Amino acid sequence: MSRSSKSSLALKASALLLVVWVALSASLSIVPLPIRIDLTEGSVYTLSPGVRAMLASLDEPVRLELFFTAEGSRDLPQIRNHALRVQEFLESLVASSNGKVDLKVVDPQPFSEAEDIAKAAGIAPITADGAGRTLMLGLLVSGATDQRECLPYLNPQEEAFLEYDVSRAIISVSRAQRAKVALVTGLPMDSSFDPRSQRMTPPWQVMAQLRNLFDVEVVPPSAEKLPDQFDALVVAHPKGLAEPLLRAIDAYALAGGRMLVFLDPFCESDSAPMGPGGFGSGGTPSDFGTLPSSWGIAWKANEVVADRTYAQRVRARSDTGLATVDFVAWLNLNKEAINRDDPAFGVLQTLILMSAGSLDRTEGSKLEMVPLVRSSADSMLIDGSKLGPFADPSALLRDFKADGAQRVIAARFTGVVRSAFPPAAAAAADGSAAAPAPVEGTAPASIVVVADADMLRDETWIQEERLGNLSLGWRSFADNGSLLLNTVEQLSGNQALLGLRARGSSQRPFDVVRSLKREAEQRFRSREDELQKRITETQQRITSMQQQKTPDQMLLLTPEQQAQLEGLQQEVIDARKELRQVQFSLREDVEALGHRLMLLNVLAWPAVVAVAAVFLGIRRRGRSARAAA
Numbered sequence: 001m002s003r004s005s006k007s008s009l010a011l012k013a014s015a016l017l018l019v020v021w022v023a024l025s026a027s028l029s030i031v032p033l034p035i036r037i038d039l040t041e042g043s044v045y046t047l048s049p050g051v052r053a054m055l056a057s058l059d060e061p062v063r064l065e066l067f068f069t070a071e072g073s074r075d076l077p078q079i080r081n082h083a084l085r086v087q088e089f090l091e092s093l094v095a096s097s098n099g100k101v102d103l104k105v106v107d108p109q110p111f112s113e114a115e116d117i118a119k120a121a122g123i124a125p126i127t128a129d130g131a132g133r134t135l136m137l138g139l140l141v142s143g144a145t146d147q148r149e150c151l152p153y154l155n156p157q158e159e160a161f162l163e164y165d166v167s168r169a170i171i172s173v174s175r176a177q178r179a180k181v182a183l184v185t186g187l188p189m190d191s192s193f194d195p196r197s198q199r200m201t202p203p204w205q206v207m208a209q210l211r212n213l214f215d216v217e218v219v220p221p222s223a224e225k226l227p228d229q230f231d232a233l234v235v236a237h238p239k240g241l242a243e244p245l246l247r248a249i250d251a252y253a254l255a256g257g258r259m260l261v262f263l264d265p266f267c268e269s270d271s272a273p274m275g276p277g278g279f280g281s282g283g284t285p286s287d288f289g290t291l292p293s294s295w296g297i298a299w300k301a302n303e304v305v306a307d308r309t310y311a312q313r314v315r316a317r318s319d320t321g322l323a324t325v326d327f328v329a330w331l332n333l334n335k336e337a338i339n340r341d342d343p344a345f346g347v348l349q350t351l352i353l354m355s356a357g358s359l360d361r362t363e364g365s366k367l368e369m370v371p372l373v374r375s376s377a378d379s380m381l382i383d384g385s386k387l388g389p390f391a392d393p394s395a396l397l398r399d400f401k402a403d404g405a406q407r408v409i410a411a412r413f414t415g416v417v418r419s420a421f422p423p424a425a426a427a428a429a430d431g432s433a434a435a436p437a438p439v440e441g442t443a444p445a446s447i448v449v450v451a452d453a454d455m456l457r458d459e460t461w462i463q464e465e466r467l468g469n470l471s472l473g474w475r476s477f478a479d480n481g482s483l484l485l486n487t488v489e490q491l492s493g494n495q496a497l498l499g500l501r502a503r504g505s506s507q508r509p510f511d512v513v514r515s516l517k518r519e520a521e522q523r524f525r526s527r528e529d530e531l532q533k534r535i536t537e538t539q540q541r542i543t544s545m546q547q548q549k550t551p552d553q554m555l556l557l558t559p560e561q562q563a564q565l566e567g568l569q570q571e572v573i574d575a576r577k578e579l580r581q582v583q584f585s586l587r588e589d590v591e592a593l594g595h596r597l598m599l600l601n602v603l604a605w606p607a608v609v610a611v612a613a614v615f616l617g618i619r620r621r622g623r624s625a626r627a628a629a
Contacts, residue, residue, distance in 0.1 A: 047092055051167050055093065058100040060144035062170050064090055066105045067118045072135030082156035083137055089162060090139075093170075101170070108136050122150035139166065143173030164343035171493045179231040179492035180215045184249070186239035186286075187269055187453060190218055205474060206456045206481050210234075213485060214492065221245065226252060231492035234484075236262040237270060237453035238288045246289050246420070253295060253417050256443025258491040260484070263288060264453035265301050265357035266384035283355065283388055286453065294420035296365025297413055299451060302384040304355045305407045307331055308400055309376035312352070316393045327393040328400055329355050329382065331375070331409075339372045342412070344448075344486040348479040352460045355387055357451035358407035366415050372448070373410035378402045410450040416441040448487050455480045 066087060073079040087105060094103045108115040108123075115136075119125070123138035139151040149169035154162065183189075189207045191200055202208075210216050217227050224244035226233070233252060238261075241249075253259065266283040285301035292299060310333050311326035333351040340346045351373065358381065361369050380403050386396060419439035454460060461480035476482075 047096055048163060051093075051163060052096055054167055054171060055097045055100065058097065058170075058174055060174055061099075062097075062101050062144075062174055063142045064093070064101060064103045064166075065121075065140040065142070066090060066103065067108050067114070067123050067136045067138050067140070068105065069109070069135035069137070070107050071109070072133055073137075076135075078156055079135065079137065082154070082159060085159065086137070086139075086154055086162065090166070093166070110134070121148070122152055124152035126153060139169070141166070141169040141173050143175075145176070147173040147175070149173050158347060160340075161343050161346060168343075168489060168493060172489075178213070178215050179489075180217065180227070180229065181210065181232050181234055181488055181492060182217050182219055182227050182230040183210075183234045183236070184219045184221070184238060184241070184245070185234075185236040186221060187237050187267075187456065189236065189456065204456060205458050205462050206484050209481055209485060210488065214488065219245070224248070231258070232488055233257060233259045234261075234488060235259060235288070236456060237264050237267050237286050239270070239284065239286060241287070241289070246291060250291055250294075250420050253291075253445045253447065254419055254439065254441035256441065256445050257447075259445070259447045260487050260491060261288070261292075261447060261449045262286075262453040262456065263292070263299055263357065263449060263451055264355070265299070265304055265451065266355040266387055267453050268354055268387070269454050269457050283384065285384070290420045292449075293362055295413070295417040295445075295447070296362050296367040296415075297447070297449060298360040298362045298365075299357055299449075301357075303357055303381045304329055304384050304387065305331070305358050305375050305379055305409060305451075306382045306396065306400060307375045307379040307407075308397075308402065309378045310334075310337065311397075314393055325393045326397055328396050329387055329391070329393075331356060333373065333409075337374055337376070339370070339374075342370070342372055344490045345372045345410075345483065347486070348482060350478045351480060351483065352455065352478040353409065353452045354454035354457075354460060355384065355452070356409050356455075358409065359411050359449055359451050360408065361413075367413040367417065367447075368415050369408075370412045370414075371408045371410075372412055373408070373450070375407040375409060377404050377406050379405065379407055381407070409452065410448070413445075413447045413449060415444050417445050417447075446491060448491070450483070456484065 068083045068087075070080075073083065090103050094101050106114050106118070108118045118136055118138065118140075121140045123136050123140065125134040125136055127134055137154050139154060141149040141151075149172045151165055151169060154165075158165075187204075188201070189204045191203045203211075207216070217230065219226060221239065221241045222245075224242060226245075226248045233249070235249070249259075263286045265285050267286060268283040270284050287301075306328035308326060308328055310331045311328040312330040312332045313324055314327040314330065316325055316327070331351075331353045333353065335349050338345050338348050338351065358375075359369075361367060380401060382396065418441070422438055461478035462474050462476045464474050
């Protein structure tokens with residue numbers, strides 16, 4: 001075959017490959033292949049095994065309706081990319097559900113019927129700009145029995161919890177009935193009769209919201225058993241529990257129970273009775289018997305975490321009257337103190353705690369502990385006797401000495417527990433009593449422990465808005481209630497929810513650029529602080545010299561003061577030049593990085609491919625020459 005024929009054949013083959021490639025790409029855009037390979041960091045496009053098990057367990061079909069305003073997000077790439085990510089994830093659910101899950105994507109145009117349907121379902125319109133343009137990005141999940149769950153806005157900042165939120169909604173609508181929760185508490189959370197006012201007191205808001213979402217059965221402390229059937233157990237500040245009830249709770253844990261427990265070292269919501277002097281202690285510790293230590297959970301009554309970083313600002317009496325001080329025993333925790341990888345806790349922003357304790361595992365514990373809420377390293381443990389109605393926040397702050405340790409305030413414990421009630425000793429052959437072997441659980445338990453019960457009080461997280469005698473509703477200023485509801489939902493839901501953790505995000509930030517900016521800002525701030533310090537020192541020197549002058553010389557500058565002022569002005573000029581140079585260096589570093597990446601993409605990689613092609617061509621020609629010879 002001549003060289004021209006070979007060239008013609010090569011061109012035809014190349015053209016045919018191009019046509020096949022275009023046709024294949026067009027076909028895959030319409031009918032995708034069933035095979036997918038996820039090479040992303042964290043496998044963000046791969047469903048978790050627990051979610052696949054949840055989909056396989058669905059008995060009734062579930063319908064997903066994704067409402068996304070495409071036109072309203074035309075110039076918002078972050079929103080558009082996140083919406084595409086959400087749609088791809090939902091399509092993965094549909095593909096893995098064996099026909100049990102159906103998806104419909106709706107574009108709710110302004111003033112359209114679709115927009116009215118979305119608003120009626122609870123989808124929240126988000127303001128896109130200052131001109132009043134709005135968009136929607138929400139999900140409506142419907143079950144076969146007309147049960148609905150709405151995710152009003154799928155926030156791109158919470159993409160890591162997308163899998164958990166959607167799975168929770170699917171499980172919720174697929175239930176034939178609401179989950180049942182058993183509640184054991186020593187606190188007046190429920191509605192009760194107040195003999196002083198001769199009226200019924202309203203329930204705490206956590207109780208009211210718990211009843212809105214679940215069937216709640218309150219178990220009194222004197223009960224001898226737990227309900228026959230329930231999905232999760234909540235224990236809030238246990239105190240004075242009968243031994244049969246403690247045994248029932250222990251047996252529930254041995255069988256792989258799911259519990260949310262609030263243990264408080266100094267519960268200010270449960271004041272001790274008046275003593276001989278007429279005063280109460282102002283707080284009591286929880287009493288859960290030997291259950292926590294036997295299971296492998298360590299906590300100490302009367303030991304309260306004091307934290308200077310997260311201390312609440314309160315008005316308290318001091319030697320000079322009322323003053324605003326840091327009360328180190330009351331904590332106002334932000335998202336830095338919360339485990340962002342846990343679905344139930346990761347969405348929380350603020351928690352307000354009062355005299356919280358610390359948690360750990362006992363020696364030899366077989367439980368796995370995952371911290372959910374931590375104190376800062378600027379913390380210490382104080383005795384609960386220093387608190388109460390006569391606590392002195394100023395004295396606590398004055399005596400505060402941090403030990404550099406972070407305390408675990410809330411944690412998730414999973415694994416097989418040991419019973420707190422061993423069987424009766426068996427008689428040995430010689431008539432002596434043999435030591436009974438500890439009873440091990442038959443299934444792994446899931447126990448979430450929060451070392452504070454005061455956080456459930458209305459005053460710590462929510463307040464009622466009123467206009468005279470008219471109630472305008474409730475406004476929450478902390479996420480204490482969400483902690484309870486999220487955790488109970490997770491514990492009472494499908495087993496898949498217990499194993500889910502926050503997934504990776506598909507967003508890939510420019511970490512190197514951020515690092516460059518952070519270093520430049522650090523140099524900028526340190527130099528700015530140094531300059532401000534020098535300015536302050538110079539002003540103090542000038543003021544000191546001014547005070548040494550006589551009254552008739554106050555308006556005149558001495559040669560020494562004039563020199564100080566001129567030196568100060570020159571220092572300000574020089575420092576500003578240096579600050580501008582820092583900012584310029586930042587732009588230079590970022591631009592140099594961009595140039596290197598551009599050269600790498602435009603020149604380096606094509607050059608590597610060209611060299612490889614030349615090498616292969618030379619090698620192939622050598623083989624052809626040897627074959628011809």
